[in-house]
Amino acid sequence: MATATKRRYSEPSNIEVNIDKSSGEYETFRFWEVVDEEEFEDPGLHILLEEAKKKDSKFELGSRIEEKVDNVEFGRIAAQAAKQVIVQKVREAERAKIVDQYRSFLGELVNGTVKKVTREFLIVDLGDGAEAILPRTELIPGEVYRIGDRLRAVLQEEERENRGSQLSLSRKCPEMVGELFRLEVPEIAEQVIEIKAIARDAGSRAKIAVKTNDNRIDPVGACVGMRGSRVQAVSAELGNERLDIVIWDDDPAELLINAIGPAEIDSIVLDEENQTMEVAVDKDSLAQAIGRSGQNVRLCSLITGWKLNVVDKDE
Template identity: 50%
Template sequence: MAITSANQLELLQTAEAVAREKMIDPDLVIQAMEDSLARAAKSRYGAEMDIRVKIDRKTGRASFTRVRTVTEDDLVENHHAQITVKQAKSYLADPQIGDEVIDEVPPVDLGRIAAQSAKQVILQKVREAERDRQFEEFKDRKGTIINGAVKREEYGNVIVDIGRGEGILRRNEKIGREAYRIGDRIRCYIKDVRREARGPQVFLSRTDPQFMAELFKMEVPEIYDGIIEIKAVARDPGSRAKIAVVSYDNSIDPVGACVGMRGSRVQAVVNELQGEKIDIIPWNEDVPTFLVNALQPAEVSKVVLDEDAERIEVVVPDDQLSLAIGRRGQNVRLASQ
């Protein structure tokens, strides 16, 4: 595989094609090619030589050069990569310690094994560049909602195709007994994006309280515009949730806006969350007042606030007790959250 002039343009075309397919910079592919050719040349000329390869970005011509560093006479250890000041005078007018002497060497005719290893180097570099691009793309989308398609299931975790990569929806991040088939469309919250040895990992969630907050943001324009703010969210995924909202415009009722006409807005969120019942409560700076709201639908007769012990005692009528506690303590637990 000596690089003939016919091969030269083919080299550039290959780099372009790979870059387009993997959506990375063609320059990265050419750099990978340069590295792999240099490695192949070293195996031919000797590993102790400092061989560098430069591919012309216009013609595709690969030039092979040997680089030697000017070193003090008594410090020369490797004659293939170092040169004394005296020897360097035949190449440079005024050689200084640390200067580089560059001379061209004949191009290498790549053997089958060298060509194979060159290909491996290119693939490795392309894979790294692809991973970097994927990480850069998803790290800024942390905390947002993404649509994807179910690709496969592994040990109860769902692998989701999210466009230019894969996300993982862990078993404990699924709502209740949700089951998915391959190809199902799925909407998830990007909980975390981490760089790991096997590439960037995008962790998805459907149980995170912020998933519900983001769904409301999509359904309620006032939240998106910042007129209404979601102050707090507590969820028992798949069963019940409470969301506290406040309006910065006196003419807009925050609860009414989130419920929507005939409950259309809240219903869209409920449907996405597999029928999770949602209590929308008005936020209040005053803790006891907010707690009275948070314990809805139960009616509270008295609230005793002990700030030192960070305790709140709530008194409810007997007939309201079970309603205040809720099924399996759900109502009071969500209110305390």
């Protein structure tokens, strides 16, 4: 009703419709917000305080000046506009309810079936009437899904301007790697081994830093599994992404030494103030340390949280 009423005016307007639920009678009001000169943007929405005071001295900043207007007569076009708004609001309310139901699962791995495929995204059926959007930008490069395909992805919440929130999915985020290891490695699920950091170039390579407080356990070996069974299972789900599992260290320099392998570091100079490390390596290890298109050093930078400058030790 408010939407249909707004179409009467050429300028923006604030419209409010009060409905008596018992009788079905309704009244329509147009209102202006009382503002100062700095906040004044549109005469269709705002009125200056000094002008409002002329109407009634009781008005203050933030007050509303109301004016009763004729109720809209619902012709075919107005009724259609009202129906569209109602349908949209009902859908938004349904989405909000579903988001609330799934909020406790945000950040976790969920299973779903592809229900619809478009150029920009996939709609995935999560079951029990819940759906989530999987943007193509959140797919692993090269992945192709068709209607009816099953998939696993990390559940997220996407805020959309003026349209509330909705469930979304990602297979590209670092959390996807962590959640898969949680499934494959009981020691992680039981919190005997902790994943401290993940740096990922989805579909190509990822580095996972792990630690344990139990000296009897080799955290890297546990994540790799017998004959590589655990890490291979995770890699297969990610399109055979290369996974480097390294020991976590609270010392960023030690963590870098663990993460940059197989390249060997000759020396590290830390700039604490700028969170930068100057890393010198042997000439034969320089290409390995940097990696193809700088991938290795980029992932090492992400996992340590420091900027890295890798140079030949002889330069």
